[in-house]
Amino acid sequence: MAATQFNSLERVFSRRDLFRGHSLQALLWGVCASLALCLLLVDLFLIAELLETRGRLVEESEARRYSELFPNEAQSDSGALAEEAKSRALSSAVARFQREEAGLRPAVLRQHGVPILGTVLSQAYRRVAWFRENIKCLTLLVLIGFAIACVRGLCLWRAQTVSTGVALAAATRLRRTLHRQTLRLGPGDLTDPEGTQVIGLFTNEVDEVRDGIQTWIYRLGRHPSQLAFLLLLALIVQWRVALQCLILLGGCWFLVQRQRQRFAAAEKLEESRAAGRLRLLAEGLRKTRIVRGYGMEDFEHEHFQNYLEKFRTNVLYVLNMQHYLRLAVGFLVLACVAAVIYLVGSKVLQPPEISHVWFSTALLMLAIVAAMPRPLVELWELRDLRGRASQAADRIYRYLNQTPAVSQAVGAKFLEPVSRTIGFEAVSYTLPNKRKLLDGIDLTLSAGEVIALVAFEPLEARAMACLLPRFIEPQSGRILFDGEDIAWGTLESLRAETVYVGGSDPFFTGTVVENIICSHSGYTLSDVTEAAKTTHAHHFILKLPQGYETVIGEHGEHLDAGQGFRLGLARAVLRNPSLLVIEEPTEALDDDTKSLLDDSYSRIARGRTVVFLPNRLSTLRRSDSVVFLHRGKVEAHGSYQELVKSSSLFRHWEYMHFNQFRRELETVG
Numbered sequence: 144m145a146a147t148q149f150n151s152l153e154r155v156f157s158r159r160d161l162f163r164g165h166s167l168q169a170l171l172w173g174v175c176a177s178l179a180l181c182l183l184l185v186d187l188f189l190i191a192e193l194l195e196t197r198g199r200l201v202e203e204s205e206a207r208r209y210s211e212l213f214p215n216e217a218q219s220d221s222g223a224l225a226e227e228a229k230s231r232a233l234s235s236a237v238a239r240f241q242r243e244e245a246g247l248r249p250a251v252l253r254q255h256g257v258p259i260l261g262t263v264l265s266q267a268y269r270r271v272a273w274f275r276e277n278i279k280c281l282t283l284l285v286l287i288g289f290a291i292a293c294v295r296g297l298c299l300w301r302a303q304t305v306s307t308g309v310a311l312a313a314a315t316r317l318r319r320t321l322h323r324q325t326l327r328l329g330p331g332d333l334t335d336p337e338g339t340q341v342i343g344l345f346t347n348e349v350d351e352v353r354d355g356i357q358t359w360i361y362r363l364g365r366h367p368s369q370l371a372f373l374l375l376l377a378l379i380v381q382w383r384v385a386l387q388c389l390i391l392l393g394g395c396w397f398l399v400q401r402q403r404q405r406f407a408a409a410e411k412l413e414e415s416r417a418a419g420r421l422r423l424l425a426e427g428l429r430k431t432r433i434v435r436g437y438g439m440e441d442f443e444h445e446h447f448q449n450y451l452e453k454f455r456t457n458v459l460y461v462l463n464m465q466h467y468l469r470l471a472v473g474f475l476v477l478a479c480v481a482a483v484i485y486l487v488g489s490k491v492l493q494p495p496e497i498s499h500v501w502f503s504t505a506l507l508m509l510a511i512v513a514a515m516p517r518p519l520v521e522l523w524e525l526r527d528l529r530g531r532a533s534q535a536a537d538r539i540y541r542y543l544n545q546t547p548a549v550s551q552a553v554g555a556k557f558l559e560p561v562s563r564t565i566g567f568e569a570v571s572y573t574l575p576n577k578r579k580l581l582d583g584i585d586l587t588l589s590a591g592e593v594i595a596l597v598a599f600e601p602l603e604a605r606a607m608a609c610l611l612p613r614f615i616e617p618q619s620g621r622i623l624f625d626g627e628d629i630a631w632g633t634l635e636s637l638r639a640e641t642v643y644v645g646g647s648d649p650f651f652t653g654t655v656v657e658n659i660i661c662s663h664s665g666y667t668l669s670d671v672t673e674a675a676k677t678t679h680a681h682h683f684i685l686k687l688p689q690g691y692e693t694v695i696g697e698h699g700e701h702l703d704a705g706q707g708f709r710l711g712l713a714r715a716v717l718r719n720p721s722l723l724v725i726e727e728p729t730e731a732l733d734d735d736t737k738s739l740l741d742d743s744y745s746r747i748a749r750g751r752t753v754v755f756l757p758n759r760l761s762t763l764r765r766s767d768s769v770v771f772l773h774r775g776k777v778e779a780h781g782s783y784q785e786l787v788k789s790s791s792l793f794r795h796w797e798y799m800h801f802n803q804f805r806r807e808l809e810t811v812g
Contacts, residue, residue, distance in 0.1 A: 151536040152529065156313045156356045166309045166360050172302035173364025179295035181372040184510055185260070186288040188380075189250055191503035193284065196249040198277040246273070246280035253501060260379055302364055310357035314349050320543060321345050327547040330614035333602055334574065344542055348535040355532020362525055366518035377511045381500060384490055388483050388512050395479035396519065399472050406468040410461055417457035483512050548616040551634050558632035560640045560721035561590050561624040561752060565611070570620035571775075572606050580606040582775030583620070588768070590625075590721075593748050595755045595763050595783075598772035599796055604756050607772065608724050611754065612641040642720040646728035646758065647704075648711045652696030655684050659714050666717060674717040677746050679739040680709040704728050705736035712743060721751050727758040737761070760801040771796070 160166060251268045254261040273279040325341050332338070377385035433439070487508050490500035500508075565588040572581040580603045588594055596604040609615045610622055613629060621628045629637055650658045659674065660666045671691065675681040683706050687693035693700050702710065708728050715723055725744075732740070741761060747753060757763045764783050771779040771786060771793050779790040786793040 151540045152352070152355070152533040154540060155317060155352055155536050156309075156359075161360065161363070164309075165305050165312075169302050169305035169309060169360050170364035172298050172305060173361065173366075174368040176295050176298035176302060176365060177369035177372050179291050179298060180369060180514070181376050183288060183291045183295060184373075184376065184507060184514075186284055186291060187510070188503055188507040189247065189264075190281065190284050190288070191506050192250040192253070192501070193247065193277065193281055195501065195503050198245050198248060198280070246275045246277055248275070250503075253504075258379055299365070302361055306357050306360035306364070309360060310353045313356050314353035317349050317352065317539060318345060321349070321539065324543050324545070328542075328545055330612075331548055331609065331616075333580075333605055333609065333615070341542065344539050348539050351535035352532050352539070355528055355535070358528050359525065359532075362521055366522050369518050370515060373511050373514055377508060380504060380507060381490075384487060384500060384508055385511075387486055388508065391479055391482050391486070392512065392515065395475055398475050400523075402468065402471050402475070406464055406471075410464050413457055413461045413464070417454055417461065421454055484509065549613050549634075552631050555631055555633045558624060558627065558629065558636040558640070562721070563590050563625045564588065564623070565590060565722075565752070566623035566626070567607075567610075568620050568623065570607075570610065570617045570622065572610070572615065572617050574602075579775050581617070581772075584772075584775075584777055586770065586777055586780065588752075588770075590752045591750075592767040593744075593753045593755065593765065595757050595766035595769045596772070597757065597763070597769060597796065599799075600772075601756075603772045603775060605726070607770075608643070608726065608754055608756055611722060611724055612638050612643050614643065639718065640720050641722045641724070642715040642718055643724045644708075644711045644715045644726065646708060646726045646756075647730075648707070650695055650702065650707060650710060652698050653694060654689075655687065655691045655693055655695060655710070658695060658710060659717060661714060670717060671713075674713040675710075677716050678709045678712040678743045680706070680713045683709075704730035705732045705740075709736075709739070709743065712747065716747060722754070723747065723751055724754045724756075726756040727762060729758055732759075741765070760797075763797075763801075769793075 162170070247264065247268050251261075251264050254264050268274050271283070273283045321341060321344060325338065332340075335341075374385070374389070377388070487500070487505045491502055491505045493500070567584045567586040570581055570584045571579070573579045580600070584607070596607055598604040606615065610617060611629075613622075613634065616630070621630060623629070624632075651661075656668065656671055659671050668691065672681060675684055684691055684693075687695075687700055695702060705728075712725070737759065744753070744762070744765070755762055755766060757766070763769065766783060768781060769779075769783050769786050770777060771790065773792060779786050779793055781789070787797070
């Protein structure tokens, strides 16, 4: 399962993608930021050297060694001097060096022989005059540190920006693919008609993937290089002390992780025990009738108290474990910090002939050690973050890998508008979870009638209605329009003449006109107005702030359930289909809206077939025929009056759905 999840994330953003294009740029910016951090530490180290020594050589041995390294400073015109004069000049220079303030002179001497750093300092001291005067040297070092800090901030900002851009590009590709897949699968999702699942994938899961990719790129570019540069700097400055500090850090890290794993396992076990005891306590709440009936109050109370005390003990144990873990980790960290400070400090206090670790060097080593734990922790957390992103990607691709049940047949032909009959021949339909909704339905409906589809299980009626525009496909059997199998017709011709209006269909963010014409430019404003008048939407549209040009939707004017439904009817009527499927809204409508809808239905039904999924008794009664489904089969078919007389099951269904007295009782209950 884990391998599958990581493969899912690889499909979104592979490891090869990490080292090319903009993601490679983000990695390089992170490497530059890490290098800038090391340079900043070196700059601070030199400032500490300058402040510690005040630019003077304290011991005569240091001054003599410096005079030997830079003889030109000791003997300005030594070429014409005898050996004795040279010796006197050298002694004079040593005395002068111990009195003069000369910037980085002590640092150059102390770091002589150190690879790279010693050479760079020596060359800088020779070539830059400001490094040979204390105040000017301090000014220059501060300016250099400020510049390096700015460069580091810029690099981190660019790494963050570029990695975010790469992650957003991957998320955009995912959302585009989800949108395409939703258009293919959405109409056939009977159990989630409003698309709450795909909305969750589109928002939460894609954001999880985006954050995982962004964090992955940013941390991989920044932290490994930072650790490598810090380790290299520590080894260059004092490799023996660096190795000793790293051994201490590694031991502390190992002990901390071991403690975390041990406590996590114990905590999980105790939480499981606590959950089991809580379930036992909850079960006791359902035994009241037996306890009271058999006079077991004292026994049950004692039993309940016993489990309640055990549950309390479990919860306290878990909380104490968490507290002990924090204390143990804190103690280990403090012990490691103390050990590192003691180790470095002891090296500073040793005589120069034993150890050449100066105070400024000790500060640099401590700064390097302090800068290492955070990258280690964030790299350690990266696997968990990547795992969560992989799980989100896996859920997305499980949806994307679904195959739409409906597709256009090769060689499909144009379907004529239905005018005589609508036939169902041995039609069966089963949900993906193996739940059967339709079971071998054989039925013939007359075109030009108003037909109501009802069932105890609403999904059965909805499935039968969704078969007509081929939002779903029967697993067996076929649907016939005037004797023609609609599976062999083009989807364009079928859906041009078979329009489905949902009771809770949303409207798009846009003007009223845009919501009614739905991107079809062939309709005029007069056509739109006529359709709105047919469905009694024209009156409330004119009351909107800009009439037909009013923006509605999430960022515009809000419409109530009745207004939105009438707008949906106008959208359908504008296309003048031969078959109209109408699912009435489940929300309560006011009396004025109901009367307007009844009149709209009368206008809409003229010259076309209308199939209702009714939620109002008046709609059911005005239908020419009613198809009553029960357990996937046609239980009864006929007029409303015939079904009331002949089917006791239909009467029971009507009572369950429309009896006013029952509804009042349910409301009170």
